[in-house]
Amino acid sequence: MFWTVTLSLLKGLGAATQLFFLTLLFALPLGLVIAFGSMNKWQPFRFLLYGQEHPGSVTSWLAGWRPISWITNVVVWIIRGTPLMLQLIIIFYGPGLWFDNNIWAFSSGRMFACTLAFVINYACYFSVIYRGGIEGVPVGQREAGEVLGMTRRQIFFKITLLQMVKRVVPPMSNEIITLVKDTSLARIIAITELIKAGEAFMKSDGITWPLFYTAVYYLLFVGILTILFNRLERKLSYFR
Amino acid sequence: MSILEVSHIEKHFGATQVLTDISFSLEKGQALSIIGSSGSGKTTLLRCLNFLETPDRGTISVNGTPIFDAADSTTKSEAEIRQKRLHFGLVFQNFNLFPQYTALQNVTLARELLSKEQGGGETKAEIETAGRELLAQMGLADRADHYPHQLSGGQQQRVAIARALALQPDILCFDEPTSALDPELTGEVLKVIRSLAEKKTTMIIVTHEMAFARDVADQVIFMDGGVIVEQGDPHQVIDHPREERTKQFLSRYAEN
Numbered sequence: 001m002f003w004t005v006t007l008s009l010l011k012g013l014g015a016a017t018q019l020f021f022l023t024l025l026f027a028l029p030l031g032l033v034i035a036f037g038s039m040n041k042w043q044p045f046r047f048l049l050y051g052q053e054h055p056g057s058v059t060s061w062l063a064g065w066r067p068i069s070w071i072t073n074v075v076v077w078i079i080r081g082t083p084l085m086l087q088l089i090i091i092f093y094g095p096g097l098w099f100d101n102n103i104w105a106f107s108s109g110r111m112f113a114c115t116l117a118f119v120i121n122y123a124c125y126f127s128v129i130y131r132g133g134i135e136g137v138p139v140g141q142r143e144a145g146e147v148l149g150m151t152r153r154q155i156f157f158k159i160t161l162l163q164m165v166k167r168v169v170p171p172m173s174n175e176i177i178t179l180v181k182d183t184s185l186a187r188i189i190a191i192t193e194l195i196k197a198g199e200a201f202m203k204s205d206g207i208t209w210p211l212f213y214t215a216v217y218y219l220l221f222v223g224i225l226t227i228l229f230n231r232l233e234r235k236l237s238y239f240r
Numbered sequence: 241m242s243i244l245e246v247s248h249i250e251k252h253f254g255a256t257q258v259l260t261d262i263s264f265s266l267e268k269g270q271a272l273s274i275i276g277s278s279g280s281g282k283t284t285l286l287r288c289l290n291f292l293e294t295p296d297r298g299t300i301s302v303n304g305t306p307i308f309d310a311a312d313s314t315t316k317s318e319a320e321i322r323q324k325r326l327h328f329g330l331v332f333q334n335f336n337l338f339p340q341y342t343a344l345q346n347v348t349l350a351r352e353l354l355s356k357e358q359g360g361g362e363t364k365a366e367i368e369t370a371g372r373e374l375l376a377q378m379g380l381a382d383r384a385d386h387y388p389h390q391l392s393g394g395q396q397q398r399v400a401i402a403r404a405l406a407l408q409p410d411i412l413c414f415d416e417p418t419s420a421l422d423p424e425l426t427g428e429v430l431k432v433i434r435s436l437a438e439k440k441t442t443m444i445i446v447t448h449e450m451a452f453a454r455d456v457a458d459q460v461i462f463m464d465g466g467v468i469v470e471q472g473d474p475h476q477v478i479d480h481p482r483e484e485r486t487k488q489f490l491s492r493y494a495e496n
Contacts, residue, residue: 145350149325149350150353159338
């Protein structure tokens with residue numbers, strides 16, 4: 001029995017792992033894009049300020065409006081402000097319910113919808129962490145690059161990026177460990193991840209221990225991640 | 241012909257006027273010291289020269305060529321500015337070394353990027369040799385492979401000077417280079433700047449070290465409230481100021 005359960009849970013772990021890595025693969029870069037969006041300074045109505053300033057007026061508000069940053073922040077607020085479980089349900093069931101068009105009807109459709117929901121959700125959380133990391137790099141670093149004739153791109157990739165990475169590793173490790181356990185939410189759209197795989201034995205064989213046995217898998221997964229993150233932190237400790 | 245010609249520079253931050261009608265010129269091989277109390281606009285002036293701030297009015301010419309004209313927006317595009325700012329080097333008050341690079345890498349990074357961009361005029365090895373030489377000039381030959389956090393403040397500032405010199409600017413600017421240093425470390429940095437003056441490096445030095453300004457500079461500008469109050473020979477301005485405001489500033493300085 002033990003081996004049957006172990007094997008079955010390994011399959012569940014497979015689905016969870018797949019979701020975990022796919023989410024990281026897309027959400028890590030997407031988060032950076034969103035971070036740049038939220039820091040965007042474009043002010044299309046700046047021209048309204050031409051001449052005089054009237055503090056508090058509608059035109060001066062509009063002149064200072066940064067639409068890209070504003071829209072990005074609203075999206076991040078919505079995504080961070082609602083449960084991932086709800087987002088998962090909306091993305092998977094929404095198209096079929098409201099548009100009578102179940103776009104997820106293909107063979108790996110569930111996993112697809114699930115990954116999409118996770119990527120959007122986690123990219124938003126990552127973006128806030130990235131933003132903090134970028135803004136935490138002193139302005140003097142950028143200015144030093146500028147007076148040395150470096151382009152904005154060179155300044156970002158050669159100077160800011162690594163300093164940002166060093167700053168974001170601790171909060172990111174937190175978020176990524178949460179992701180491991182959040183994969184269990186996938187069961188809400190009937191993906192057999194670890195919890196669902198363990199729970200299945202309660203119905204079929206009337207035993208509860210497989211459900212608690214899933215904890216071992218999570219602990220091992222998170223244990224490995226913790227070791228990797230500690231290594232990364234140590235690797236980046238050569239500078240301050 | 242002057243190497244640097246600054247005329248009628250003005251700068252506002254919102255409603256505050258920070259610089260008013262700033263004009264001066266600098267000859268090749270000369271050192272200019274700018275003195276004045278905090279908030280007098282001297283750092284902003286230096287930042288304008290290095291394109292970290294954009295003046296609202298005025299022109300800046302290097303070697304007779306106008307490189308900035310507030311009235312001409314074509315002199316303000318990013319690519320243009322990037323080329324032109326290389327006439328100037330800037331040493332910051334708090335060094336701003338790149339922490340993830342060694343002293344040597346700090347010195348060579350920009351030059352390597354630049355030479356790659358221009359189709360590889362110099363090899364990496366050549367740039368590194370030049371970088372090591374510069375560090376040796378700063379008395380840091382044995383610190384080339386140290387990271388900034390492993391160096392003292394004075395050593396960091398000397399690396400920063402080498403980094404600015406690596407791009408061979410026409411004019412090297414110092415923004416209060418010793419203000420962030422412990423008193424016992426200022427000497428080593430001042431010594432390096434003094435040796436640069438002896439080699440006839442064209443420099444603009446914003447400083448609070450009056451004695452140093454008087455000894456090293458060929459010309460001194462005293463600024464107050466965003467205007468140039470007095471300018472001329474260092475011994476005249478610092479030892480025998482003509483203007484009342486300069487006298488007040490210097491006497492306050494003597495008290496401290």
